[in-house]
Amino acid sequence: MKIKKGDTVEVISGDDKGARGTVHTAMPAEGRVVVSGVNMIKKHQRRTGNVRTQAGIIEREAPVRVQNVALVCPHCNKPTRVGYQLGADGAKSRVCRKCGEVID
């Protein structure tokens, strides 16, 4: 996946279009990411057993499809597509297609 935990992303389609947040969970198997403050859903939480859980309606983020977000380049601060570049040591780096800077 081109997007990793800790990346800043911008939503490019759907109800939260234009919203930005930090990826706090990447789910490569599902092709989804959880982005802080994006795609908030209300969940009805019931008290279960003896475990002390918060009851009532809680808000939490639902995963969004990775196709619906774009990586925000830390250099030019724009949502961008990601390219790859091979370094001298053979390691792959992500590159911003807009400004050409290496992202990580």
Ligand SMILES: [Zn+2]
């Ligand atoms: Zn850039």
